[in-house]
Every structure is written in C-alpha cells, then in structure tokens.
Amino acid sequence: MSAIYKRGNAEVRANLTPMIDVTFLLIVFFVLVSQIVEVENVDMNLPEPVDALTQPVGEDQRAVINVVPDQSDRIEGYRVGTNQFPYGVEGVEALTEHLTTMFRMNPDMVVNLRADRRTHYQWVEPAMQAVVNAARRTGVVDMSARINLVVINED
C-alpha cells in the first residue's frame, strides 16, 4: 500500500534519485579524467622559471613526450602516451618512428616536451632531435611543426 493512503501524519521523504544520478556522473568524470591525466603526464618536477613568459597549453592536437627520470642522474627512457621507449640509439629511433607515424596521421600536430628539472640536457636533447627528424621524414618541417617546452608557471 502506498504511503499516501496511510493513516496518521504525512511522511516527508527526499527523492534521492537525481542526487544519486549526479553523483555517479561526477564519479565517472573523475575516474576518466584521472586516467587521461596519468597516461599523458608522468609525475615529475617540471622546471619553474622565475618571471616566466609562457603561454597556456592550447587545444591543439598534441603528442606529449615525457622524459621519465629515475632515482639517479640518468633516465628510465621516454614515454608517449602508453608507449615506452628506452634510452639509447634504438629507443630514440623507435621514438622517432612513432612520432613519424603520428605526424603522418596529423601533420598539424604539436609536440609537448616534459622533462624533470634535474634531468641532464644530454637526455632531453635526443627527444628534441627525434621530433626534428620525425618532422623532416614526414615533410612537415615547413609547416607548423614545433615543440612546446612544458614548465610550471604559478603566477
């Protein structure tokens, strides 16, 4: 029997259905966003220049190269999305090939480069060179191919 036909004082009840709907949507949103952020960005201490004249990260189609640091002065390798590339000639060549494929699919792609502030330049430069070589192989050098250097700017 429905509550409306009960005798006695009327019972006040909150309808929880919309709240549960919204809450589940929020959970799904946060789960997806946290996975996307984790895949794209490796956790590291990016450089934080003083009085940095930077620009916000745009909405361009992009590939993000992470120069993954290890506990010593060396690096674990390079990561683009879920693809890992070890440091060394073969790893950099594989990274170049991967970027070449991405450039062929999207010639307007920009490449964001993320490296830890402690990482030595000798480990970062091969990633930049890989972008140059990949752009050259696909013939996009004369177009808008460029590298974005990612830093922290809290100002």
Add this chain to the structure above:
Amino acid sequence: MQFNLTAMIDVVFLLLIYFMVATDFKVGEEIYRMDLPDRSQSNQQSDPFDLDDEPLRISVASSGFGILRYRLSIEGPYPQPDDFEKLYNFLQERQINEFTSGGLFDIDHPIIIQPTRTTRWEHAIETFNAAVRARYTNVIFAPPQ
C-alpha cells in the same frame, strides 16, 4: 518494498571525495613555443645582398646541485652575466627597438642556447626564458657540448 540507499550513498560519496582529492589537473603547467631548429634555415629565401646574422651563442653549465649553481657565458666581446636576471638585462639592452639606444640585435636575431651534456634542464629552461622574456623570437637549443 523499498531499498535502503543509505549505505550506497555513503560509499558513493566516499568514492567521489577520493577522486576529487586524488585527481591532479596539472593546473600550473604552461608552455614555451619553440620552432624546430632547422625550420628557419629551410624557410629562408637566399638574398645575395642580405648579410648573414651571426647567431648570439649563450653557454650554460650546471656547477652542482641546486637552482643557483650554474655558469653563464656569452660568446663574443660582451660583458659576462652572473645570473639569469643579468642575462635578461643584457639581451634587453642590446635589442634594437624604439626604447633603447645602441642596440645590436633585432628581435628575430638568432640566439643559440648551448648547454653542456650535464646541464640541468631547469638551467637550460631559465636561459631560454631570459631570451624569451626579452622578446626574442628566434631562440633555439644546440646539441650538447
């Protein structure tokens, strides 16, 4: 028949709070745009009457652990900067524009940043930032020395 939703709502709110706290949106991340190093060379029209600009080469080396341990040097007969602020001042003062007299370098004068193999990335970036802050538009990195 009615379900008791209290327990489920408790769990759902706990999950929501967990993901809100654990999600890091990387809000503070921004970028420097840097053209590919050989882009400018391939685009240049060769004008026989145009003199080549000798690039300004700035070397940066890390001399230990920490943000303040570095050495800067500018190739050529220029005063050598002690820190990134002085490098920025030098680059700004020597720029040809309506606000400075005695400028040497156009805004698109090629500037090559030359880190060593062991230069920390933060020092390379600070050097790059000094040139970008001074409004130079043609700044690239050289292979490590």
